Amino acid sequence: MKKNILIIPGDGIGQEVTEWGKQVLEVIASKFGHEFAFDNAIMGHTAIEATGNPLPDETLEKAKASDAILFGAIGHAKYDNDPSAKVRPEQGLLKIRKELGLYANLRPILLFDELLDASSLKPEILRGTDILFFRELTGDVYFGEKTRNEDNTFASDLMNYHRYEVERIARKAFEAAQTRGKRLCSVDKANVLETSRLWREVVQGLAAEYPDVETEHMFIDNAAMQLVKNPKKFDVVLTANLFGDILTDEASQIAGSMGMLASASIGDGTGFFEPIHGSAHDIAGQDKANPLASILSAALMLDIAFGLQEEAKAVTEAVDQALKAGWRTSDIAVNDTPADRILGTVAMGQKVI
Amino acid sequence: MKKNILIIPGDGIGQEVTEWGKQVLEVIASKFGHEFAFDNAIMGHTAIEATGNPLPDETLEKAKASDAILFGAIGHAKYDNDPSAKVRPEQGLLKIRKELGLYANLRPILLFDELLDASSLKPEILRGTDILFFRELTGDVYFGEKTRNEDNTFASDLMNYHRYEVERIARKAFEAAQTRGKRLCSVDKANVLETSRLWREVVQGLAAEYPDVETEHMFIDNAAMQLVKNPKKFDVVLTANLFGDILTDEASQIAGSMGMLASASIGDGTGFFEPIHGSAHDIAGQDKANPLASILSAALMLDIAFGLQEEAKAVTEAVDQALKAGWRTSDIAVNDTPADRILGTVAMGQKVI
Numbered sequence: 001m002k003k004n005i006l007i008i009p010g011d012g013i014g015q016e017v018t019e020w021g022k023q024v025l026e027v028i029a030s031k032f033g034h035e036f037a038f039d040n041a042i043m044g045h046t047a048i049e050a051t052g053n054p055l056p057d058e059t060l061e062k063a064k065a066s067d068a069i070l071f072g073a074i075g076h077a078k079y080d081n082d083p084s085a086k087v088r089p090e091q092g093l094l095k096i097r098k099e100l101g102l103y104a105n106l107r108p109i110l111l112f113d114e115l116l117d118a119s120s121l122k123p124e125i126l127r128g129t130d131i132l133f134f135r136e137l138t139g140d141v142y143f144g145e146k147t148r149n150e151d152n153t154f155a156s157d158l159m160n161y162h163r164y165e166v167e168r169i170a171r172k173a174f175e176a177a178q179t180r181g182k183r184l185c186s187v188d189k190a191n192v193l194e195t196s197r198l199w200r201e202v203v204q205g206l207a208a209e210y211p212d213v214e215t216e217h218m219f220i221d222n223a224a225m226q227l228v229k230n231p232k233k234f235d236v237v238l239t240a241n242l243f244g245d246i247l248t249d250e251a252s253q254i255a256g257s258m259g260m261l262a263s264a265s266i267g268d269g270t271g272f273f274e275p276i277h278g279s280a281h282d283i284a285g286q287d288k289a290n291p292l293a294s295i296l297s298a299a300l301m302l303d304i305a306f307g308l309q310e311e312a313k314a315v316t317e318a319v320d321q322a323l324k325a326g327w328r329t330s331d332i333a334v335n336d337t338p339a340d341r342i343l344g345t346v347a348m349g350q351k352v353i
Numbered sequence: 354m355k356k357n358i359l360i361i362p363g364d365g366i367g368q369e370v371t372e373w374g375k376q377v378l379e380v381i382a383s384k385f386g387h388e389f390a391f392d393n394a395i396m397g398h399t400a401i402e403a404t405g406n407p408l409p410d411e412t413l414e415k416a417k418a419s420d421a422i423l424f425g426a427i428g429h430a431k432y433d434n435d436p437s438a439k440v441r442p443e444q445g446l447l448k449i450r451k452e453l454g455l456y457a458n459l460r461p462i463l464l465f466d467e468l469l470d471a472s473s474l475k476p477e478i479l480r481g482t483d484i485l486f487f488r489e490l491t492g493d494v495y496f497g498e499k500t501r502n503e504d505n506t507f508a509s510d511l512m513n514y515h516r517y518e519v520e521r522i523a524r525k526a527f528e529a530a531q532t533r534g535k536r537l538c539s540v541d542k543a544n545v546l547e548t549s550r551l552w553r554e555v556v557q558g559l560a561a562e563y564p565d566v567e568t569e570h571m572f573i574d575n576a577a578m579q580l581v582k583n584p585k586k587f588d589v590v591l592t593a594n595l596f597g598d599i600l601t602d603e604a605s606q607i608a609g610s611m612g613m614l615a616s617a618s619i620g621d622g623t624g625f626f627e628p629i630h631g632s633a634h635d636i637a638g639q640d641k642a643n644p645l646a647s648i649l650s651a652a653l654m655l656d657i658a659f660g661l662q663e664e665a666k667a668v669t670e671a672v673d674q675a676l677k678a679g680w681r682t683s684d685i686a687v688n689d690t691p692a693d694r695i696l697g698t699v700a701m702g703q704k705v706i
């Protein structure tokens with residue numbers, strides 16, 4: 001198989017971790033006889049520094065022309081602490097999601113047995129948890145009109161959804177549920193939000209077409225609670241952009257660390273694969289970041305973008321073996337992890353390779 | 354002290370639990386020589402059934418005329434599953450919050466040592482946690498304009514904040530931080546939302562006036578994660594209406610159960626005290642609900658509305674003693690709780706009395 005893969009490291013630890021996602025893809029290509037051609041592009045703070053634009057045209061063109069994209073992370077504290085900044089790294093990520101029509105963000109909460117102890121949750125609460133989030137990614141209050149009045153005393157963001165936007169991601173979630181535990185939980189705030197009531201209507205309407213899937217509706221506040229109380233109760237979780245952002249970060253603690261979670265954004269064209277963690281500038285450039293989320297993002301690419309299930313499995317198993325052998329990065333180490341088993345980014349990447 | 358207290362039981366288990374908040378207030382009155390006069394009013398589903406209106410004028414008048422309100426819970430599955438219902442129980446609660454100017458919702462996450470085991474989080478993660486949430490309660494996407502287009506293909510809710518709305522609750526949160534751990538964490542999504550950028554600007558501006566408080570800003574996705582990972586890191590948390598709704602429900606798992614958490618809504622006039630749990634129709638009328646959140650709401654009333662700290666302490670200590678003696682309702686029982694220590698609503702209420 002011949003594929004063109006675009007690497008966008010982005011900001012902070014994105015630079016370090018994507019290197020290992022890429023190297024794993026190279027090993028897979030040579031072991032399984034594929035031809036993966038790689039190109040590079042900039043985005044986020046890195047791109048603002050170089051060009052003034054968080055998503056340069058050249059990056060977008062390369063993205064559209066590629067077969068799949070491996071992305072790192074975005075953001076910089078400089079902008080976070082300056083609420084009046086007009087140009088922001090995150091605009092690059094939001095724009096590429098919109099331009100590529102990446103409306104469905106899949107976030108599997110994959111639990112490695114070896115990491116049961118790394119979580120703040122009790123092992124008996126965690127064991128057996130296997131959740132697949134479908135987060136809507138190109139609508140909601142993220143993309144609605146924003147206003148700020150002249151004298152700076154008022155600001156607004158429009159939360160909104162079109163019926164077709166809910167329907168297309170809901171179908172994907174129902175279809176995924178059919179191949180898994182056959183349970184779908186749609187999360188909204190229909191007791192308060194009109195947007196959520198439209199969301200619930202659409203999901204209720206579709207449920208009839210998937211009679212083999214048990215459909216449940218849950219309010220976001222309750223879902224945020226249940227996810228900590230009893231994560232095993234969830235199979236496929238379907239939710240809007242903002243609620244999905246919050247719930248999936250929260251759910252990262254089930255997997256022991258944000259450093260373990262990969263995501264796939266799919267839609268109309270090229271698929272986009274990235275860790276769910278951020279740019280973590282506080283540890284950037286120090287060989288401390290966990291490369292496993294980027295490596296697992298590469299596995300999702302093999303599986304979802306290229307349909308290479310066997311290759312994807314080889315990657316997840318390599319990660320599992322590194323963990324079974326006792327190797328840990330510091331984010332997933334526990335009190336009794338022997339010091340000589342705690343690795344940096346590079347050494348952990350090499351173990352998986 | 355002479356006070357007029359309005360009891361609004363509301364829906365579902367609200368009916369059963371407020372009875373115990375009220376009885377505790379009666380005991381306090383007689384022990385400490387106060388005169389508490391009680392009146393009753395309806396709201397929510399109960400009020401819709403009786404009058405067609407989730408907040409009858411009579412209830413609102415009584416509320417305005419009283420010195421403090423003890424509320425139960427609101428909501429009914431009938432409306433949750435009917436996204437097109439025009440009249441909904443929750444409208445009653447939202448309207449009374451707005452009409453009474455209850456802009457600050459205080460939700461203390463109080464951890465009783467005896468309940469460390471009832472949580473899904475590890476005891477060593479929990480021990481020492483003491484968080485006070487300040488959730489804004491009369492603004493945000495809860496109260497912004499809602500639209501639905503003619504052909505039902507589009508819906509929207511306006512998220513918005515005025516500068517003064519952020520400022521008045523932020524001041525209350527800073528002042529509370531000064532009397533506690535002197536740390537304030539303001540939670541927003543300033544990397545995406547204009548509303549959050551205004552929010553952050555205001556909080557940054559005020560921070561200079563409270564130099565003894567260490568102020569931090571955190572994105573909501575990160576906060577939802579940190580709350581599970583390391584709840585001890587928080588002291589006072591300040592956030593908007595929607596984010597506060599989500600975070601405080603999530604945080605209920607720190608206290609072992611939603612059934613333990615009380616809240617105080619304060620602002621321009623009469624204070625409003627209620628458990629953070631919902632109407633839980635599935636267990637309503639079965640003598641199963643935990644009355645402790647209502648009892649602790651009564652304690653918050655004594656403390657915050659009436660300035661009766663000693664009386665408030667007597668109530669919290671009575672709850673603590675009931676727990677120390679091993680009494681549990683089923684929501685806070687664990688595997689090795691002896692069956693004869695698990696009580697219903699009435700029996701638990703009596704133990705505290």
Ligand SMILES: CC(C)[C@H](C(=O)O)[C@@H](O)C(=O)O
Nearest residue numbers: 074075090093245544545574
């Ligand atoms: C960086 C930010 C804009 C982004 C989001 O909120 O979508 C991130 O938190 C994520 O989850 O991918």
Ligand SMILES: CC(C)[C@H](C(=O)O)[C@@H](O)C(=O)O
Nearest residue numbers: 191192221427428443446598
């Ligand atoms: C019932 C509902 C409208 C309410 C809210 O979202 O504010 C509840 O969840 C709460 O937290 O008090």
